[in-house]
Amino acid sequence: xxxxxxxxxxxxxxxxxxxxxxxxxxxxxxxTPLEKDGAGNSDTCTNCNDDSSGLLITNDxxxxxxxxxxxxxAPELVSPWGIQNSGKLxxxxxxxxxxxxYCLVVKDSQxxxxxxxCCSALSAKKKYSITPRKILPSxxxxxxxxxxxxxxxxxxxxxxxxxCTSLPGRATLISPKDDIGxxxxxxxxxxxxxxxxxxxxxxxxxxxxxxxxxxxxxxxxVYSDIDQTCSVGPVLPQDLEEAVYYRWWIQTxxxxxxxxxxxxxxxxxxxxxxxKPTPISPSGLISTNTPAYFWTKASAATDYHLEVYxxxxxxxxxxxxVDEGWFDANKVTKGSRCSGSLGTLPDExxxxxxxxxxxxxxxxxxxxxxxxxxxVCAFKPGKDAKKSTDGRSSRxxxxxxx
Numbered sequence: 001x002x003x004x005x006x007x008x009x010x011x012x013x014x015x016x017x018x019x020x021x022x023x024x025x026x027x028x029x030x031x032t033p034l035e036k037d038g039a040g041n042s043d044t045c046t047n048c049n050d051d052s053s054g055l056l057i058t059n060d061x062x063x064x065x066x067x068x069x070x071x072x073x074a075p076e077l078v079s080p081w082g083i084q085n086s087g088k089l090x091x092x093x094x095x096x097x098x099x100x101x102y103c104l105v106v107k108d109s110q111x112x113x114x115x116x117x118c119c120s121a122l123s124a125k126k127k128y129s130i131t132p133r134k135i136l137p138s139x140x141x142x143x144x145x146x147x148x149x150x151x152x153x154x155x156x157x158x159x160x161x162x163x164c165t166s167l168p169g170r171a172t173l174i175s176p177k178d179d180i181g182x183x184x185x186x187x188x189x190x191x192x193x194x195x196x197x198x199x200x201x202x203x204x205x206x207x208x209x210x211x212x213x214x215x216x217x218x219x220x221x222v223y224s225d226i227d228q229t230c231s232v233g234p235v236l237p238q239d240l241e242e243a244v245y246y247r248w249w250i251q252t253x254x255x256x257x258x259x260x261x262x263x264x265x266x267x268x269x270x271x272x273x274x275x276k277p278t279p280i281s282p283s284g285l286i287s288t289n290t291p292a293y294f295w296t297k298a299s300a301a302t303d304y305h306l307e308v309y310x311x312x313x314x315x316x317x318x319x320x321x322v323d324e325g326w327f328d329a330n331k332v333t334k335g336s337r338c339s340g341s342l343g344t345l346p347d348e349x350x351x352x353x354x355x356x357x358x359x360x361x362x363x364x365x366x367x368x369x370x371x372x373x374x375x376v377c378a379f380k381p382g383k384d385a386k387k388s389t390d391g392r393s394s395r396x397x398x399x400x401x402x
Contacts (some may be wrong), residue, residue: 075102075145075156078127083255087136087163091143092129093156095121099147104130109140110225121147136163138194138254140219164255168195171250171259174229175330176267181300181360183240183269186233186330189250189262191223197253198222198230205245205266212246213237216253231330240269271362275299279356279371280337289345289375297336298358298365301329304338305364308354310346319353322346329358350375 076094091104099121106115115132141163145156174188187200202213213236222230240246245268252259275298282291293306304327309319327340345352351374358365 073097074154075099075128075147077143077145077156077159080143080161081159082161084161084163085165087138087165088131088133089136089161089163090129090131092127093145095126095128096147098149101148102128103146104132104143105146106132106136106141106143109219109223110228114141115143138163138165138168138256140196162196162255164194166194167256167259168192168252168254169259171195171198171252171262173248173250173262173265175265176248177265178267179270179272179300180267180302181270181272181274181362182302183361184233184236185240185267185302186231186328187248187250188229188231188330191219191228191230192252194254195219195252195259196255199251199253199258200232200234200248201251201261202236202246202248205247208247208264227334242269242271244268269361270300272300272360273363274301274358274360274365276366277301277304277338277356277358277368279354279368281371282354282373283371285374285376287376289347290341290343291345291373292339292341293354293356294337294339295356295368297329297333297338300360300362301358301365302360303327303329303358304332304340305357305359306340306342306354307356308342308345308352310352322352345375347375 073096075096078092078094080089080091091106093102095102101118101120103116103118105113108114114136115134117130117132119128119130121128139162140160142158142160144158146153147156148154169192171192172190174190176182176185176187187202189198196219197216198219199216200214201211203209203211213234215234217230217232219230222232224231245266247264247266249261249264251261277298278296280294280296282293295304295306298304306325306327307321308323310322311319322345323342325340325342327338329338332338332340351372353370353372355368355370357367
């Protein structure tokens with residue numbers, strides 16, 4: 001009787017062991033990414049069967065022998081790197097001991113995540129690979145691997161690569177154009193996806209085949225992700241001649257070659273006094289002590305000077321400068337409006353006045369009229385009738401000064 005019971009127990013244990021081994025094999029063979037970028041289920045984490053002794057790490061696994069620190073190591077990236085002739089890529093790396101999951105993160109040249117896919121870890125120090133279904137367009141990219149150990153997310157080093165499948169598009173120019181007030185203007189154009197370099201050429205309109213300036217720039221040195229434009233302010237080898245028309249072009253470049261030059265824009269330097277801007281906001285009651293300032297664009301402006309004042313109530317009824325700033329017109333102008341920000345306003349007085357002045361290489365323009373605003377913030381006490389009366393009288397004084 002006892003022998004039969006022992007035999008049944010051994011058979012049950014063997015059966016359970018066989019079931020566990022089948023489940024483990026099925027789990028390994030069915031490895032799929034944990035996170036998708038919108039693609040189908042065909043993307044898999046491959047090479048998961050290289051070592052049958054490598055067990056899938058779970059949250060209950062004892063990782064006490066692994067330290068979270070420099071001794072743990074990091075996944076070693078293998079490929080892709082350098083120039084790639086296809087946008088459909090396989091990302092390969094070497095695993096590390098103790099990792100529970102791996103996540104692939106690919107970013108474009110504007111630091112935006114374009115691919116993110118994850119898979120479960122199987123065995124340490126073996127190669128893993130993911131082939132996303134997403135096809136990347138021409139451009140510059142970076143990728144790295146995140147991995148989790150004992151609830152901590154760590155990162156590998158970063159690897160760079162460039163996808164070159166076609167020539168970049170033709171650039172579209174922004175400024176300078178028409179009459180300008182600077183002898184050394186800033187040249188601005190729209191960024192083109194897939195362009196790794198830009199070449200700027202400047203010449204007199206009367207002799208366009210004889211450039212007075214030509215230079216090539218890497219995209220990362222001239223691109224701004226704030227407004228997705230490129231700009232450069234070179235020191236021209238000679239000052240622009242007054243009232244003489246010049247023209248400029250941009251050529252886009254990548255590993256496939258050079259795109260034809262953009263259409264040109266003409267401009268000329270005219271030593272004229274810039275126009276008078278008009279303040280727009282802040283105005284009246286506002287609920288922040290870090291406002292953004294908006295004003296109208298002034299003709300022939302290359303720079304703007306903005307001042308903010310408070311009223312000194314004693315001993316003399318004067319205005320005190322509390323903040324000021326200078327802004328490059330090319331960087332703060334969008335259409336017919338300009339905007340800029342200064343520091344945090346002082347909280348000892350809630351009544352403020354501000355104005356703005358345009359300037360260029362020829363002269364400073366006239367100051368704008370004053371604009372009144374009043375901060376009503378949660379950290380300031382409520383206003384009483386006397387304070388409101390003082391504010392109205394301050395506005396009248398400011399108008400007289402303007």
